[in-house]
């Protein structure tokens with residue numbers, strides 16, 4: 001069951017493009033390999049950080065093939081983002097993810113059309129019926145749909161839903177859900193990573209962990225060993241980085257950094273996403289420089 005594997009640092013991987021905006025599967029394979037070498041606990045392909053709105057299903061197939069190649073025989077959960085505000089499409093994308101060999105699907109709540117709670121429940125029931133474990137993704141500031149912890153508990157009660165990625169910008173839902181579900185609670189808000197662990201999260205899905213993955217993993221490892229002050233100290237070291245990576249729309253800042261460190265050949269994003277400003281480049285460079 002995927003639920004037990006949904007812990008630690010799960011990285012929503014960036015989708016590398018060439019300078020011309022074509023998919024760069026070679027860099028993607030290299031990034032996945034690096035994430036595994038740095039002890040990440042899993043990845044998400046085609047998440048928000050993977051620029052899902054502009055990545056086509058055929059490209060998701062190519063990314064998955066590259067990730068499977070990098071994984072080899074290792075145990076390393078690979079999830080694919082299959083969310084849509086059209087239930088039929090979310091079902092179809094989840095079926096595709098299952099066929100491609102994914103271990104689970106990350107399914108954001110239906111955005112923009114603001115369905116009723118009943119509609120949201122039915123959406124998840126239909127997607128979970130595909131038979132691929134589902135991680136629901138609650139991110140009200142992006143979707144325009146806010147759920148209560150009671151609503152989330154109801155979604156977690158659906159058979160086939162393995163966990164929730166929670167990005168409400170706080171820890172209240174972790175406090176209210178922890179101890180009331182055996183499904184995985186994952187933090188999807190990088191700045192709350194340590195706080196969420198303290199409030200019952202089993203791990204996090206964080207865009208920032210594309211960079212310095214091993215350091216994010218150390219926070220989790222220290223926490224798991226009960227060394228909370230050490231975990232907190234490690235996390236505090238990462239706070240300035242997280243701040244800068246979200247100072248402009250994700251994933252442009254993290255792609256820029258990954259290019260500087262040689263992880264990516266290009267920091268190209270697809271419109272409507274735009275490159276980082278020169279001002280932010282300077283701040284990111286300072287952080288990279290100080291780190292050497």
Ligand SMILES: O=C(O)C1=N[C@H](C(=O)O)C[C@H](O)C1
Nearest residue numbers: 012047048049188206207250
């Ligand atoms: O790609 C993701 O999944 C994440 N996206 C969030 C966002 O961009 O809002 C941030 C989080 O780190 C993971």
